[in-house]
Amino acid sequence: MSTPEARLELSVAARSDQGRVRNVNQDFAYAGPLPGLPDWQLLVVADGVGGHQAGEWASQKAVETLVQDLAARLVATEPLKALACAFEAANREIWSAAASHAAFAGAATTVVAALSHGRSAWWGNVGDSRLYLVRGGAAQRITRDHSLVEEQVRSGRMTREEAATSDQRNVITRSVGFEEAVSVDSGGPIELRRDDVLVLCSDGIHGLLSDDEIADAGSSLGPVQSAERMISLGNARGGPDNLTAVVGRLREADRLIDTTRFGASDRLRHRPGRVIALTILVLGVLAGGAFAALRTVGPGWWPL
Amino acid sequence: MSQDTVQIRRGASTYAYVIIANQARAGTIFQLKKGLTTIGRSGSNDIRLDEPSVSSEHAQIRSDGEKEFTLIDLGSANGARLNGRPVQQHILRHNDVVELGETKLVFKRIG
Numbered sequence: 001m002s003t004p005e006a007r008l009e010l011s012v013a014a015r016s017d018q019g020r021v022r023n024v025n026q027d028f029a030y031a032g033p034l035p036g037l038p039d040w041q042l043l044v045v046a047d048g049v050g051g052h053q054a055g056e057w058a059s060q061k062a063v064e065t066l067v068q069d070l071a072a073r074l075v076a077t078e079p080l081k082a083l084a085c086a087f088e089a090a091n092r093e094i095w096s097a098a099a100s101h102a103a104f105a106g107a108a109t110t111v112v113a114a115l116s117h118g119r120s121a122w123w124g125n126v127g128d129s130r131l132y133l134v135r136g137g138a139a140q141r142i143t144r145d146h147s148l149v150e151e152q153v154r155s156g157r158m159t160r161e162e163a164a165t166s167d168q169r170n171v172i173t174r175s176v177g178f179e180e181a182v183s184v185d186s187g188g189p190i191e192l193r194r195d196d197v198l199v200l201c202s203d204g205i206h207g208l209l210s211d212d213e214i215a216d217a218g219s220s221l222g223p224v225q226s227a228e229r230m231i232s233l234g235n236a237r238g239g240p241d242n243l244t245a246v247v248g249r250l251r252e253a254d255r256l257i258d259t260t261r262f263g264a265s266d267r268l269r270h271r272p273g274r275v276i277a278l279t280i281l282v283l284g285v286l287a288g289g290a291f292a293a294l295r296t297v298g299p300g301w302w303p304l
Numbered sequence: 305m306s307q308d309t310v311q312i313r314r315g316a317s318t319y320a321y322v323i324i325a326n327q328a329r330a331g332t333i334f335q336l337k338k339g340l341t342t343i344g345r346s347g348s349n350d351i352r353l354d355e356p357s358v359s360s361e362h363a364q365i366r367s368d369g370e371k372e373f374t375l376i377d378l379g380s381a382n383g384a385r386l387n388g389r390p391v392q393q394h395i396l397r398h399n400d401v402v403e404l405g406e407t408k409l410v411f412k413r414i415g
Binding site: 030035052053054056057060061063064067101102103104299301304 | 318319321323325326328330331332333398410412413414415
């Protein structure tokens with residue numbers, strides 16, 4: 001079935017959960033194609049800060065701006081430049097709202113984004129949400145956290161072990177919307193291989209799961225199951241913060257619909273009445289088409 | 305990022321918005337105005353939802369000063385639902401899900 005020429009596509013899923021302690025979810029995420037540009041996929045995780053729901057708004061506004069700005073800009077702009085410009089547009093939106101509305105004072109958000117076209121992926125990052133590349137069962141951190149503890153580790157003033165338990169590990173040194181200008185880290189293209197997995201997550205996930213656990217969850221399952229696995233692991237460890245995971249896996253286009261979710265192909269193949277069962281399955285998929293699409297290949301906005 | 309370290313300034317005004325939760329415009333944020341925000345399929349609405357199940361003038365969200373935001377169905381063909389239940393008029397709370405025809409909007413407020 002698989003040939004070297006098989007068309008590869010990024011199959012994506014996004015999941016977000018409030019966790020066990022917080023009473024609001026200030027994370028927001030998107031995974032899916034850009035409006036009007038079906039060949040381009042965007043994966044974003046944003047983790048908002050600011051009291052009285054201002055952080056929730058900031059993460060939603062950042063993701064909305066990224067999707068709309070990239071959709072408009074990519075036609076005429078290189079991906080890396082387009083990403084940086086979209087981050088700057090989100091920064092302007094949030095900063096200007098915070099400057100003019102008292103209710104938004106202090107509203108800001110982390111943003112990590114990956115943009116893919118064919119086998120190539122570009123990324124941008126501000127704050128302490130992360131992008132990993134999971135390849136061959138190992139997770140590689142692509143982004144660098146803009147956090148106080150990460151800076152102290154890098155300058156040799158703190159060990160990784162101390163950083164993991166520091167009470168300052170939530171302090172970020174850069175965010176989108178907090179100041180008039182923002183400095184965006186970006187990179188790419190990463191040339192993706194078949195079965196490579198991109199994982200984007202908020203600190204509610206990477207603060208509780210080791211890189212190896214993220215690699216395990218990311219590489220052994222489909223995107224939906226990967227994201228849900230990370231969230232359930234985090235919640236099993238107390239879920240002290242909002243948990244958000246976006247997962248994209250490069251695989252053959254004909255496997256884009258995540259059949260594992262419906263318990264389809266393999267089991268049906270060995271059963272009598274296979275045609276009837278398949279017909280029912282197809283009708284079911286058609287009837288629940290929009291829902292199924294959201295559950296598997298997006299576009300998905302979470303936690304909406 | 306975990307702690308809300310920033311204090312909201314004294315006398316902070318309320319800011320309310322809806323975010324579209326499904327269909328083509330999912331993820332889009334609309335600020336609600338003081339007074340009246342109109343929602344419907346026709347271009348004259350503050351929030352235009354170009355979906356067949358939405359009436360041309362479908363609903364309004366009215367705010368009295370800064371305290372309350374009230375959803376009002378304008379006798380639309382497919383009606384309005386709030387968290388799954390049909391309503392004519394109802395005060396909105398943070399995270400309420402408003403359905404106009406097949407379009408879902410989530411109400412959010414800050415402050």
